Amino acid sequence: MSEAHDPSAPAEDTSHHRAIKSFVMRAGRMTEGQQRGLDMGLPLFGLELGDGLRDFDQVFGRSAPRTFEIGFGMGHSLLEMAAAAPEQDFIGVEVHRPGVGALLNGLMTQKLSNVRVYTCDALEVLRDCVADASLDRLLLFFPDPWHKARHHKRRIVQPAFAELVRQKLKVGGVLHMATDWEPYAEYMLEVMNVAPGYRNQAADSGCVPRPAERPTTKFERRGERLGHGVWDLKFARID
Numbered sequence: 001m002s003e004a005h006d007p008s009a010p011a012e013d014t015s016h017h018r019a020i021k022s023f024v025m026r027a028g029r030m031t032e033g034q035q036r037g038l039d040m041g042l043p044l045f046g047l048e049l050g051d052g053l054r055d056f057d058q059v060f061g062r063s064a065p066r067t068f069e070i071g072f073g074m075g076h077s078l079l080e081m082a083a084a085a086p087e088q089d090f091i092g093v094e095v096h097r098p099g100v101g102a103l104l105n106g107l108m109t110q111k112l113s114n115v116r117v118y119t120c121d122a123l124e125v126l127r128d129c130v131a132d133a134s135l136d137r138l139l140l141f142f143p144d145p146w147h148k149a150r151h152h153k154r155r156i157v158q159p160a161f162a163e164l165v166r167q168k169l170k171v172g173g174v175l176h177m178a179t180d181w182e183p184y185a186e187y188m189l190e191v192m193n194v195a196p197g198y199r200n201q202a203a204d205s206g207c208v209p210r211p212a213e214r215p216t217t218k219f220e221r222r223g224e225r226l227g228h229g230v231w232d233l234k235f236a237r238i239d
Contacts, residue, residue, distance in 0.1 A: 034101030041104025042117070047091075047129070049120045054129050056089065059116060064089045068130065068168070069139040070122040070156070075103025077141065077215040082107075082115045090115045091130075093122040123156075123164070130168050138165050140177045142217060145184035157188050162195035169237040174201070177233045178214060180223035185231035192235050201234040208234045 030038075047054065057063045065088045072078040072092040082090050092115060094100050100119050107115055118125045146154045157177070165175050175198070179185050185207060192198060193205055202208045210232055220230050 030098050030101060033105045034098045037101035037103065037105030037108065038097065041101070041108055042119075045104060045107060045115060045117050047116050047118050049118060049124055049129060052128055053131060055131075056091070056116075056134065060089045060114065062089075064114075065136045066091065066134065067137040067139060068126070068135050069093065069141070071140070071143065072099065072103060073142075073217075074099045075106060077217050078115065079103055079106040079110070079112075080215040081213070082112050083110055086112070086114055088114065088136075091118070092116075093118045093120070093125050095119060095121070123161070126164055126168055132167050133170050135168050136170060136173050138169060138173070138175050140175070141214070142179060142220075143177075143184075145179060145181040147181070147183075152187070155184070155187070157191050159191060159195060162192060162198070166195070166197045166237050171237055171239065173237050175235045175237075176211070176214070178220075178230060180220060180228045180230050182229065182231060185233065188233055192233065195235070197237055197239050198235040199238045201236055207231045 047059070056066060067081070067088060067090045069078055069090065069092045072094045073096070075092070075094070078090060078092045082088075092103065094103070094117070097119070100117060103115070103117065106112075118129070140156065143156050144154075146152055162175075169175065175192075177188055179188070189200075189206065193200055200206075210230065211234070214232065223230060
């Protein structure tokens with residue numbers, strides 16, 4: 001997950017209150033490969049928020065299990081998952097352009113066709129572009145934990161977020177989250193264990209063992225070097 005995220009629940013945009021985005025824009029140097037990815041890959045794999053509600057069976061040219069990832073960072077995990085599961089389709093959202101370019105360059109290099117990319121606010125994509133009950137999985141890996149209490153309102157995992165995701169998942173579909181900050185894992189559990197329409201897939205209503213399908217990320221390796229753990233949470237939509 002990109003460290004660029006400045007997450008919050010969806011909020012109305014009025015003259016007195018500006019909706020908080022699900023990210024913070026950050027600058028970054030572009031490598032030749034990343035620029036190639038943007039120049040050549042976006043026309044092939046890029047989707048636009050302004051196109052509104054999409055029929056992803058038409059977009060991908062098939063009906064297949066579909067995963068939506070919020071904030072894929074530099075794209076390493078998404079690329080690995082897409083290469084390991086060519087029978088599945090993936091929709092990734094990221095605003096950090098070097099990361100978008102890196103993913104797109106990887107897709108072209110590996111000749112993968114089962115990924116599409118948005119370069120805008122993930123919450124807007126979910127609301128405006130994704131049909132209800134159409135996703136098999138939604139991934140939220142290593143979002144910004146916003147450590148300070150006064151910043152907790154900026155966290156993406158909020159009751160309104162849980163409800164939005166529930167609407168977009170199929171019944172039986174799974175919201176999979178991971179964090180290397182234990183207090184954030186505890187916070188996620190507090191929100192999700194009382195969110196209507198979900199079942200925690202951990203037997204003890206806590207975290208699940210590290211799932212084999214989640215690639216090891218640089219954030220996870222960094223956390224291990226610092227002596228941190230990683231906590232995975234999985235919640236299935238039940239109605």
